[in-house]
Amino acid sequence: xxxxxxxxxxxxxxxxxxxxxxxxxxxxxxxxxxxxxxxxxxxxxxxxxxxxxxxxxxxxxxxxxxxxxxxxxxxxxxxxxxxxxxxxxxxxxxxxxxxxxxxxxxxxxxxxxxxxxxxxxxxxxxxxxxxxxxxxxxxxxxxxxxxxxxxxxxxxxxxxxxxxxxxxxxxxxxxxxxxxxxxxxxxxxxxxxxxxxxxxxxxxxxxxxxxxxxxxxxxxxxxxxxxxxxxxxxxxxxxxxxxxxxxxxxxxxxxxxxxxxxxxxxxxxxxxxxxxxxxxxxxxxxxxxxxxxxxxxxxxxxxxxxxxxxxxxxxxxxxxxxxxx
Amino acid sequence: xxxxxxxxxxxxxxxxxxxxxxxxxxxxxxxxxxxxxxxxxxxxxxxxxxxxxxxxxxxxxxxxxxxxxxxxxxxxxxxxxxxxxxxxxxxxxxxxxxxxxxxxxxxxxxxxxxxxxxxxxxxxxxxxxxxxxxxxxxxxxxx
Numbered sequence: 315x316x317x318x319x320x321x322x323x324x325x326x327x328x329x330x331x332x333x334x335x336x337x338x339x340x341x342x343x344x345x346x347x348x349x350x351x352x353x354x355x356x357x358x359x360x361x362x363x364x365x366x367x368x369x370x371x372x373x374x375x376x377x378x379x380x381x382x383x384x385x386x387x388x389x390x391x392x393x394x395x396x397x398x399x400x401x402x403x404x405x406x407x408x409x410x411x412x413x414x415x416x417x418x419x420x421x422x423x424x425x426x427x428x429x430x431x432x433x434x435x436x437x438x439x440x441x442x443x444x445x446x447x448x449x450x451x452x453x454x455x456x457x458x459x460x461x462x463x464x465x466x467x468x469x470x471x472x473x474x475x476x477x478x479x480x481x482x483x484x485x486x487x488x489x490x491x492x493x494x495x496x497x498x499x500x501x502x503x504x505x506x507x508x509x510x511x512x513x514x515x516x517x518x519x520x521x522x523x524x525x526x527x528x529x530x531x532x533x534x535x536x537x538x539x540x541x542x543x544x545x546x547x548x549x550x551x552x553x554x555x556x557x558x559x560x561x562x563x564x565x566x567x568x569x570x571x572x573x574x575x576x577x578x579x580x581x582x583x584x585x586x587x588x589x590x591x592x593x594x595x596x597x598x599x600x601x602x603x604x605x606x607x608x609x610x611x612x613x614x615x616x617x618x619x620x621x622x623x624x625x626x627x628x629x630x631x632x633x634x635x636x637x638x639x
Numbered sequence: 640x641x642x643x644x645x646x647x648x649x650x651x652x653x654x655x656x657x658x659x660x661x662x663x664x665x666x667x668x669x670x671x672x673x674x675x676x677x678x679x680x681x682x683x684x685x686x687x688x689x690x691x692x693x694x695x696x697x698x699x700x701x702x703x704x705x706x707x708x709x710x711x712x713x714x715x716x717x718x719x720x721x722x723x724x725x726x727x728x729x730x731x732x733x734x735x736x737x738x739x740x741x742x743x744x745x746x747x748x749x750x751x752x753x754x755x756x757x758x759x760x761x762x763x764x765x766x767x768x769x770x771x772x773x774x775x776x777x778x779x780x781x782x
Contacts, residue, residue, distance in 0.1 A: 418775070418776055419733060419734070462775075463775060463776050582688075583688055583692070584687075584688045584691055584692075586730070587686065587687035587688040587690075587691050587727070588686075588687075588688065590687045590723050590726050590727050590730065591686050591687055591688075591723055593722070593723070593726060594687075594719045594720070594722040594723030594724075594726065595719050595722075597722045597726075599722065600708065600718055601708070602721065602725060605721060605722050605725050606725055609725055609726050609729055612726065612729070614733075615726060615729055615730035615733065616730050616733040616734065617733075619730065625776070627691075628688065628691040628692055628694075628695045629691055629694065629695060629734050629773070629775075629776065630775060630776025631734070631775045631776040632733065632734045632735040632775060633734060633735035633736060633771070633772075633773050633774060633775055634735070634774040634775045635735070635774075636774075637774060639774075
């Protein structure tokens with residue numbers, strides 16, 4: 315029997331998710347022995363036209379990482395959807411928008427202004443900007459569209475499963491691949507990581523006092539961080555209460571607070587709002603002025619609470635002043 | 640903007656603010672029909688998700704009304720609401736939503752006139768600000 319075909323693709327991402335596949339280390343040999351990789355742009359040479367020539371549904375599973383920012387990414391995502399039995403959103407960016415989706419707090423116009431005009435290192439006297447179509451010496455050149463917003467994968471195509479994490483851990487990847495190969499899959503739409511908050515498995519949970527209170531927000535550079543004590547009890551914003559478990563606490567074990575890359579649990583629609591709910595219960599201050607003084611310590615609430623989940627949030631991004639911004 | 644009718648969602652606590660609104664009704668005090676009440680057991684039950692969801696679904700303004708500080712039926716629910724709300728308000732400015740579109744206030748069960756005043760002032764403020772029209776990520780879902 316022919317080996318099942320697998321595609322790995324990257325959209326708006328940093329390459330860390332592909333690195334995570336390589337981090338399977340020698341286990342990747344078992345994967346390669348079991349499947350046939352037919353597309354993996356970061357690691358191997360394939361042609362899109364070969365994918366286009368394949369029969370619809372002939373790829374067993376496509377792992378797509380990265381958010382959707384350009385027309386090309388949307389095009390390939392749609393192509394892989396057509397050709398694949400299963401599509402797995404791989405990593406925070408394709409599941410939730412990830413770091414690239416923080417750009418939803420600004421606009422395409424402002425991004426172009428900065429990148430092509432105002433940045434101190436840019437010299438652009440002719441005010442040239444990328445266009446979707448340009449003619450040079452009779453030749454027509456085309457570029458993919460740069461969308462107004464950053465989308466998560468399931469905004470553009472139907473997604474079967476989600477592997478959260480920035481990047482997903484080798485354990486979660488191995489579990490997912492095994493489940494697919496053995497046909498032991500959860501219901502469609504499942505997020506392939508435990509549905510509970512990080513705090514439930516955090517070793518520091520034991521040190522959490524009955525009533526955590528924060529009178530002053532601190533950053534990890536402000537204090538010597540106690541390697542045993544709950545971060546919130548030390549006044550450091552830790553996204554653990556609003557974040558899904560399954561990462562193996564790699565940041566916590568490195569004495570750094572959770573930044574929320576696994577996104578919210580199934581019972582929560584909006585990770586940032588949930589974190590605000592949590593902090594509201596533990597911040598100190600019984601009048602507005604006292605509370606505002608504590609809140610001053612949270613310099614960038616949107617960037618802190620939606621660091622990975624902007625596209626999956628209720629508002630999705632900043633309100634645009636004009637239609638085509 | 641013209642004469643549009645703003646949609647204002649007001650989350651009111653069962654013990655004080657809803658009772659205050661009820662009393663306004665009994666006294667036949669007129670207040671703006673733009674203000675839609677949702678009764679909660681406590682202002683502390685107002686999850687910030689409810690506020691964001693209201694905006695996503697087309698609200699132009701959101702109010703959270705609770706008991707006066709010190710009067711909360713559950714001791715400190717209103718204070719938790721206030722802390723959440725102040726943080727939420729700070730964050731919403733990053734999302735381009737004017738801070739005047741959200742309001743937290745305290746109304747006791749007997750303060751019918753105060754309820755009337757707060758509701759009408761909010762309606763006027765939001766009417767002057769115009770329709771929110773969330774353009775951006777959710778534009779296809781929200782009008």
